[in-house]
Amino acid sequence: MKTTRPADIFLRFLQLAEAVRGLPSLPDLDPLEERILMLVARAGQEHQRLSVRDMMARHELGAPATVHTRLKSMREKGWIKLSDTEDSRRKQVELTPAALQHFDRLSQCMLKATKSAG
Template structure:
């Protein structure tokens, strides 16, 4: 009975994780993200994890994500792809950015893949 070789370096675990993530991205659950959209998704996910409210305006103020108009266009595209949702706040001019249930499920899948990669499966 052959046994799969376990990772010997921490980089092996990370590279295995990236390989598993590539396979996950081919599943047709949500629309694909470009690199800038992935950065926006990460910011939204981190804010959600920290129980911080994040508005579209808050996102547009983060210069590392790009120009405000570009960020706004990305948020619009990510809503259409099923990654983000906007909810009303007490100020009707501001919308809070949240992950959709499908995006949360995606992060659950990523977590499982990270565990799988670390276990060498």
């Protein structure tokens, strides 16, 4: 009986996730947009509010203008939405239902990869 290494499970997950990316869904993101998406997703998971201003202040993402351009692109691609807050000048960055569905599909890939390892 062949033993499954953790690396085998991860590689199987990557293979399944690549198949999900091939399905018709949201447009692809560039690497910076992927990082931004993960920040927005983690903030949402932790029930933290994340505004456009908060994102632009994150130096690790680059210049504020670059971050603003990427947020605009991600919004046009359907990955994020900007919601009103108590202060009409501040917009909260959130995942769209389509982005949440994308994460649901990736989660299913992860579960399938771990089950096929057993």
